[in-house]
Each structure stands twice: as structure tokens, then as C-alpha cells.
Amino acid sequence: MASKAVIVFLFLVSCFFSVSFADEVKVTIKSVTTIAKTDPNFICATLDWWPSDKCDYNQCPWGKAGLLNLDLGNKILFNAVKAFGPMRIRIGGSLQDQLTYNVGPAAGECPQFKKKDDGLFKFTNGCLEMKRWDQIMDFLNKTGAKLTFGLNALMGKTKNQDDKSSNPVYDGDWESLNARDFMVYNLKKEYDIDSYELGNELCGEGVSARIEAEQYGKDFLMFRKIVDELYPNASTRPIILGPAGFYEEKWFNKFLEVTGPDVVDGVTHHIYNLGSGDDADLINKIQDPFFLSQIAQTYKDVANSVKLFAPWSGAWVGEAGGAYNSGGKDVSHTFADGFWYLDQLGMTSTLDHKVYCRQALIGGNYALLNTTTFIPNPDYYGALLWHRLMGSKVLSTSHDGSAYLRAYSHCTKSGEDITILLINLSNSTTFEVSVLNDMNLNLFAEKKDYVPQQQREEYHLTPEGGDIQSDVLLLNGTPLKLTNDSDIPKMGPQLADPTTPIRVSPDSFVYATLKGFQAPACAK
Structure with a gap:
């Protein structure tokens, strides 16, 4: 009995110490x-073009979450977006530079994305029918979302045949006609576009393709000219974002130097600082404060480039999914991801970033909503609370x-x-x-x-x-x-x-x- 009493006493003492x-x-x-000061709609989520056969690490986690297949009539999806009142949505991603718009004099056949081993991202070019675009805009208008749309920046360009790298340079001026026709269509339909972005991950070393900084800068000058021409009223004119890729100081500075004053309104860059989605150490990285802090220098460097070369604009995280290639299947949709995600929101707002776009609203393993059931994952609620509670003014x-x-x-x-x-x-x-x-x-x-x-x-x-x-x-x-x-x-x-x-x-x-x-x- 005495020994049992001692055991019980020790247990109670241990409980007391652990609780007290x-x-x-x-x-x-x-x-x-x-x-610092963020945009009032700092929280942003992306919608992507990936087909259902987008696969990584022997899994295909996108299902029908790509924009060409997404069930826009799903009630959970509708309510999840509307709850933000408004939510900022960025439409774009890897396949945006392979997407044409079936509108204007060139409208005709409209092929869908198909697997192709030697294609960019192993897919053929695809096409957006205006009927589908009307459905997308109807959804966004009814939910009150603020839209950023990413345009195809590779139109009219050709791959440099002397560049044998995995991310070859694409040469030539941007062919703007199809993008212009698309913007004209949006004007005629009176669609509210908050911002346009040109290209996706074509800067610096690029991902599968790249454009030299000076050429990209010239393309943006043309882009600016078209937007200003189509939207003469500055109060209703969409802002221009770019270059939408991974930060490399020399490339970014040159690009902003070429574009000059008041061309780029928001300097967007992408972050996947947790590494590949199949990394077995992902769950440990996500809880390691020393690892999580390493990316802070990149945010400081981007903010500095903006301060020096584009002080009229602001830094945006245009896409961030934590782990690339659709995220980690056992981590990115769970509570644990919040260690990374909420810390990112705090860190970037502190380091003078205006907007943070999470990859993705739905699709892949890293989405805010479950890809098949649409039920919100933990990070959705963390983001919604941030949106409701954290204002624009940031305090030390x-x-x-x-x-x-x-x-x-x-x-x-x-x-x-x-x-x-x-x-x-x-x-x-x-x-x-x-x-x-x-x-x-x-x-x-x-x-x-x-x-x-x-x-x-x-x-x-x-x-x-x-x-x-x-x-x-x-x-x-x-x-x-x-x-x-x-x-x-x-x-x-x-x-x-x-x-x-x-x-x-x-x-x-x-x-x-x-x-x-x-x-x-x-x-x-």
C-alpha cells in the first residue's frame, strides 16, 4: 500500500508541475x-489551370480542382470565398504561359491541355473558352472576390535553339494581340479586374523557360501602354503586377530599371522555401524556428530592391505553397502547416510586403480547401481569422x-x-x-x-x-x-x-x- 501511495503522490506531483x-x-x-503597412486584402489564394492528370511523386492530387474543371457551383467553395468579404484571388500558375484565349478575330478551335513529354511542364498548349470564362467571372462576382489574372507572356516568343539548358531562354518581343482581345472582352462585359500579371516564373533562372531581364522589361512597357490605353480612367484601371517568379537580385533590379517609373505597380515574387513535397524531413522543417527564419533575408532583399528601383510600388508574395510540386501529402493540408503559413504571414507583413498569395485555394496537397470534398483545411481558418482580426498597420x-x-x-x-x-x-x-x-x-x-x-x-x-x-x-x-x-x-x-x-x-x-x-x- 505504501508503495502505491508513493506512486500516486509522485503522479500528482508530476501533474502539478506540468500544469502549473x-x-x-x-x-x-x-x-x-x-x-510597415499591408494591403487591406493582404490574404490571397490562387486558382490554377492544372488538368486532373497533373501528377507528382506517383500521385495526382489535383483532381478536378483546375479552373477548366472546377465545380463552380459547389456551395462550400462559394461560402468559403464569400466569407472573406472580399477574398483576393490570383488566377495563374505554371500553365498560364501556354494558355490562349478564344476571343477576337483569331477565335476558332480551342484545344485543351494534354500530356506531352517534350512540352513545357509536360503538357501541350491549352485554350480558354469565353463561355467558361463567363462562368468563372460569375462565380467571382457573386462571391465578391478581388481578381488578379495572369496573362500569357510567351506569346510570339521562340525558344533559343542554342540554349540547351532545362530552362531555356525564349527570345523575341511579346505578341500582345490575344491578351489585348481578352482585356477588351473583359471591358465589354464590364468585368471587374483588380490587377493583371504578365507571365509566371520566367524571371531569373526560370522554371522550364525564362526571359532575359531587359527583354521582359520591354514587354512590360508594351503591357503598360495597352492597359493605359484600354483603361484611360486611372481610378478604374487594373494595376500591373510582375515579374511573378523566384527572386534573383541582379535580374530583378535590371528588370525594374528597364521598366522605369510607374510601370509595375506590384513587384511579385514566389516562395517555396520548404523544398520538395516528397521530403521526408518536411514535418521537422515546418517546426524548426531556425529553418523558418532563413527565408527572412529573401524578403528583406526583395523589399530593398523595391525601395531602390520601384519605390512607387510594393512587394507582393504572388505565390507560396511551402513545398513545391503540389505540397507534402501528409503535411501541407494539416494543422502542422500552420507553423509555416501563419509565421509567413507575420514575417512578410513585418518585412514590408503588401499581399501574400497562398498556393492554392483548392488543388494539390497544399490547398486551403480539400480537393475532393471542398471542406476547409486548418490553414483556411487561420487565414480567415488573420483577415478579420489583423489590420493593415504593422507594429514592431x-x-x-x-x-x-x-x-x-x-x-x-x-x-x-x-x-x-x-x-x-x-x-x-x-x-x-x-x-x-x-x-x-x-x-x-x-x-x-x-x-x-x-x-x-x-x-x-x-x-x-x-x-x-x-x-x-x-x-x-x-x-x-x-x-x-x-x-x-x-x-x-x-x-x-x-x-x-x-x-x-x-x-x-x-x-x-x-x-x-x-x-x-x-x-x-
Whole structure:
């Protein structure tokens, strides 16, 4: 009996220590000025052209999620996009530079993408019927989405026969007629296009094909001229984005130097910093704060190129899926992906990026929605909460604790309070977070002009059953599931005593809105 009593005592003691003790961390927010400002529609998701036989690593994860096959009448898809009110959508991707538009004097036969071993991305050229385009635009208009459309930049170009590399140079001027006819069609139909982008991953070393910086710059000058001509009213004119590829400093700087002032409105670049989708170490990379931080230098370098060569514009992440070739089948659609994704949102907004486009809304393993059922994956809800809670004004945020705790803060959408995002990458440590204002060093100290009477609003995101590779996300302990009408569930906060620290459990994300924080930057 004595031995059993000792065992029970030790068990209770261990429980007490595991529950009662946590790392105490002080997060300091500099609230007097902002350090960056994002677009109001910072969250963006992509839609791609891939056919159902797009396959990687002996799997074909796109199904009918490509735009030529996607069920636009699906109620879950409709509600998922509409819930953002609005959601920014980028249409484009690898096959956009093989897509023609069946419109104008050249309209005729309209072949679909087919497998071809020696074709770009192992597919033939494809074609977009205007009937299908009308269906796509009807969907986007009804959901209130803001559209970026990626145009074919290889029209009229020929492969340099002397270039035997896997990513050969394509020479010649851009043939703009088909793109112009497509834009004219959109004007006649009074379609609202927020922005046009020219080409996909043709810059620098390229992916399967590339264009030299000087030539691409000349193509963009022609592009700008056409858009300005078709849209003489600057207030309704779509903005121009590019070059939509992987950042290489010398190439980007030359491209922006050639295009010159007020040609490119948004400098887009792509990120797949987790490596290939079949990497067995993917699940470890995604939880490694030191690995996740390595990409920060690229964001700083892009922002610097924009500052030096295109200060009238802004840096955008035009496409980011984490792991390339459709993502990791056991990781990219699960709770674990949020360690990477939410950290990316925080990091890029801090490093002066205006928009972040997630590959993809649907399709592949890395989509925000399940490719076959359309049910939202965990990252969808993380993105929706960001969109609703994190405003455009970014605040400097730092702490004195473990690298496994990430912290980012913005003024709220209303602009009066602040919302902080806390990401706990550790699978064993709980963090007790106190938030300090750099103006008074203690948020909860008695001050004449601030009395913490309003409760803190907290959104704790955790995986079902504690399994970070689960597709089911818990909000404050309750699974997020669609309603019986296929609507996105309500996502209300739990209220907390504002004088207590924010408790961030292992393997969890917390959004917390701090009422009455008195941030001068948010009051302006």
C-alpha cells in the first residue's frame, strides 16, 4: 500500500508541475509608430489551370480542382470565398504561359491541355473558352472576390535553339494581340479586374523557360501602354503586377530599371522555401524556428530592391505553397502547416510586403480547401481569422523568450485596438505571455488614461486529439465544422481577464485582441 501511495503522490506531483509551471515571456510592442503597412486584402489564394492528370511523386492530387474543371457551383467553395468579404484571388500558375484565349478575330478551335513529354511542364498548349470564362467571372462576382489574372507572356516568343539548358531562354518581343482581345472582352462585359500579371516564373533562372531581364522589361512597357490605353480612367484601371517568379537580385533590379517609373505597380515574387513535397524531413522543417527564419533575408532583399528601383510600388508574395510540386501529402493540408503559413504571414507583413498569395485555394496537397470534398483545411481558418482580426498597420513586436515562440502584432481592422498572433512551435513548452507597451512598459499598470475594464478576446487554435497532422482544427477546444447549410461556422473568441498572461499551449496558435491598448499608431 505504501508503495502505491508513493506512486500516486509522485503522479500528482508530476501533474502539478506540468500544469502549473510554464515559461514566462514578456512580449513588447512598440505602439507609437508602425513599421510597415499591408494591403487591406493582404490574404490571397490562387486558382490554377492544372488538368486532373497533373501528377507528382506517383500521385495526382489535383483532381478536378483546375479552373477548366472546377465545380463552380459547389456551395462550400462559394461560402468559403464569400466569407472573406472580399477574398483576393490570383488566377495563374505554371500553365498560364501556354494558355490562349478564344476571343477576337483569331477565335476558332480551342484545344485543351494534354500530356506531352517534350512540352513545357509536360503538357501541350491549352485554350480558354469565353463561355467558361463567363462562368468563372460569375462565380467571382457573386462571391465578391478581388481578381488578379495572369496573362500569357510567351506569346510570339521562340525558344533559343542554342540554349540547351532545362530552362531555356525564349527570345523575341511579346505578341500582345490575344491578351489585348481578352482585356477588351473583359471591358465589354464590364468585368471587374483588380490587377493583371504578365507571365509566371520566367524571371531569373526560370522554371522550364525564362526571359532575359531587359527583354521582359520591354514587354512590360508594351503591357503598360495597352492597359493605359484600354483603361484611360486611372481610378478604374487594373494595376500591373510582375515579374511573378523566384527572386534573383541582379535580374530583378535590371528588370525594374528597364521598366522605369510607374510601370509595375506590384513587384511579385514566389516562395517555396520548404523544398520538395516528397521530403521526408518536411514535418521537422515546418517546426524548426531556425529553418523558418532563413527565408527572412529573401524578403528583406526583395523589399530593398523595391525601395531602390520601384519605390512607387510594393512587394507582393504572388505565390507560396511551402513545398513545391503540389505540397507534402501528409503535411501541407494539416494543422502542422500552420507553423509555416501563419509565421509567413507575420514575417512578410513585418518585412514590408503588401499581399501574400497562398498556393492554392483548392488543388494539390497544399490547398486551403480539400480537393475532393471542398471542406476547409486548418490553414483556411487561420487565414480567415488573420483577415478579420489583423489590420493593415504593422507594429514592431519582440520578446525575451524562446525562439520557439513567434509573436506578431497589428492594429485591429477597426484601428483602435491591437491583435497579437502567438505561434508556439514547441511540442512540450507552454508559454505564459505578458504583453508590454513600450510607452509605459506595463500594459496593466494603473494609469490615469487607461483602465483595463474590457476583457481580452482570445482565439486558441489547436489540432484535434493533439495530433499536429490532423485535418481537424479546434477553436477554443471546439472542432470547426461546416454548418448543415455548408456555411463557414461562427468563430467567436473566448473572453479572458486582461490582467492575466496569455497562455499559449504547446503546438498551438493564439490570436488575442487587446482592448484599450492605447497604441498611438493605431489611433492615427
